Amino acid sequence: MKKKSGLMTILLLTVVVLWVSACSNAASPAGASASSNGNDEVKALIDERCSVCHSASQVYRAHYDEARWSDVIDTMIERGAVVSEEEKARMIEWLLTQP
Numbered sequence: 896m897k898k899k900s901g902l903m904t905i906l907l908l909t910v911v912v913l914w915v916s917a918c919s920n921a922a923s924p925a926g927a928s929a930s931s932n933g934n935d936e937v938k939a940l941i942d943e944r945c946s947v948c949h950s951a952s953q954v955y956r957a958h959y960d961e962a963r964w965s966d967v968i969d970t971m972i973e974r975g976a977v978v979s980e981e982e983k984a985r986m987i988e989w990l991l992t993q994p
């Protein structure tokens with residue numbers, strides 16, 4: 896009898912641990928990605944489009960204001976970067992949030 900209740904306790908603990916970890920797993924990635932997904936998307940876009948001719952760190956190193964970024968990206972587009980108006984706007988928005 897004693898042995899059996901010990902087993903029940905372990906089973907119950909396992910269930911509780913699984914349940915708690917399932918809950919926190921479900922809660923945290925959803926919460927984290929809601930805010931970081933959009934950011935990662937723009938960063939991936941910059942990594943993809945802006946590292947063709949120079950490294951993307953050239954972009955991350957630069958700290959410009961909105962107007963200057965607009966000029967720089969227009970210059971890059973003249974040089975051959977493939978960036979739509981909408982992508983340009985999202986890049987600038989993201990770049991301005993970078994420290």
Ligand code: HEC
Binds near residue numbers: 971
């Ligand atoms: C078709 C080639 C090409 C692509 C694609 C490109 N660049 Fe450039 N970029 C250059 C060249 C050439 C220079 C000047 C030489 C250097 O500094 O390496 C430069 C320099 C820069 C500089 C530093 C000089 C300055 O004027 O401030 C920044 C910042 C920059 N690029 C940002 C970007 C961004 C953002 C993108 C993506 C939207 C991008 N580049 C895509 C060719 C390109």
